[in-house]
Amino acid sequence: xxxxxxxxxxxxxxxxxxxxxxxxxxxxxxxxxxxxxxxxxxxxxxxxxxxxxxxxxxxxxxxxxxxxxxxxxxxxxxxxxxxxxxxxxxxxxxxxxxxxxxxxx
Numbered sequence: 001x002x003x004x005x006x007x008x009x010x011x012x013x014x015x016x017x018x019x020x021x022x023x024x025x026x027x028x029x030x031x032x033x034x035x036x037x038x039x040x041x042x043x044x045x046x047x048x049x050x051x052x053x054x055x056x057x058x059x060x061x062x063x064x065x066x067x068x069x070x071x072x073x074x075x076x077x078x079x080x081x082x083x084x085x086x087x088x089x090x091x092x093x094x095x096x097x098x099x100x101x102x103x104x105x
Contacts, residue, residue: 019040020037022036030067033064034064035063037060038058039057041057043055061080062080063077
């Protein structure tokens with residue numbers, strides 16, 4: 001059986017920057033580089049004659065870098081921004097309502 005830690009170490013070299021930034025594509029003279037927020041995790045353990053392990057990861061598209069003749073510009077993914085903004089706005093609203101309620105007392 002191959003050493004799992006060594007295999008994971010070899011595969012981990014492709015994590016990080018390579019997983020967050022996609023390959024640059026040229027479309028109609030415009031250079032596009034996709035950007036994502038990525039994270040992954042792995043774990044393992046053994047005891048009483050049993051062994052196990054697992055892992056997983058998530059990739060959330062954040063936007064793209066667009067290079068035109070005018071220069072480089074980041075264009076965010078609006079849907080991702082809205083999904084992230086909803087809980088943030090909810091928490092901010094709850095905090096303000098509690099502050100206002102406390103000031104009224």
